[in-house]
Amino acid sequence: MKKSVLNHVKTLKQFHTEIYKQQEENHREHYCAVHDAIVKYWNLGKCQSYMELGVHQGGTASNILLQKPKKVVLVDKNLDLYREYLEPIAIHYCDQNDIDLKTKECESIDLYAMEVECDMLFIDSYHKPDYMIQELSTHAHNTKKYIIAHDTYSVKSLHECLENFAMKNKWEVLEYNKKNVGYTVLGRK
Numbered sequence: 001m002k003k004s005v006l007n008h009v010k011t012l013k014q015f016h017t018e019i020y021k022q023q024e025e026n027h028r029e030h031y032c033a034v035h036d037a038i039v040k041y042w043n044l045g046k047c048q049s050y051m052e053l054g055v056h057q058g059g060t061a062s063n064i065l066l067q068k069p070k071k072v073v074l075v076d077k078n079l080d081l082y083r084e085y086l087e088p089i090a091i092h093y094c095d096q097n098d099i100d101l102k103t104k105e106c107e108s109i110d111l112y113a114m115e116v117e118c119d120m121l122f123i124d125s126y127h128k129p130d131y132m133i134q135e136l137s138t139h140a141h142n143t144k145k146y147i148i149a150h151d152t153y154s155v156k157s158l159h160e161c162l163e164n165f166a167m168k169n170k171w172e173v174l175e176y177n178k179k180n181v182g183y184t185v186l187g188r189k
């Protein structure tokens, strides 16, 4: 994905507004619709803890931090882009708002990436169904309420992977969004 220009940004709110705007300019309208879905289900399910696989510069990470969650775990095999702009802003914001923020620089299917539990898991990493199956077997049993994945319309095999997973386990597809790259939302049955 294209990098956003964020060197002028000072606060978390500014960071999120700016990266949302630039990602929609770079990748067309509705590219960031998943941000709004994350907030919608976060509130519906009264979620408190969040895990993200695939952070990049931190667009969706900044989105969830603004909801003042209790706990956030960000996993990426390379966190350099996150460190460039968002990390200092996020650390300050989390200190001020009593948010437990953890980052893990590793493959999303590593044992080290695992957490005891979270309410919402967001997947936006390698975008291959065979790999997503491994992410689901690593993290879904520790996810209490929702699994949301980005790019499931541009890569339809990702949506099929999630549908199959839901059918075989006690999950259901709550939403399949087909605007721009799309997204899928699973909820616990």
Ligand SMILES: C[S@@+](CC[C@H](N)C(=O)[O-])C[C@H]1O[C@@H](n2cnc3c(N)ncnc32)[C@H](O)[C@@H]1O
Pocket: 001, 053, 054, 055, 056, 057, 058, 059, 060, 061, 075, 076, 077, 078, 106, 107, 108, 109, 124, 125, 126
């Ligand atoms: C599309 S970007 C994430 C975008 C981000 N969620 C946002 O809203 O701006 C994909 C990210 O996934 C990471 N990634 C790719 N494969 C991965 C893997 N196997 N394990 C962990 N992270 C991975 C890449 O390093 C990249 O930063």
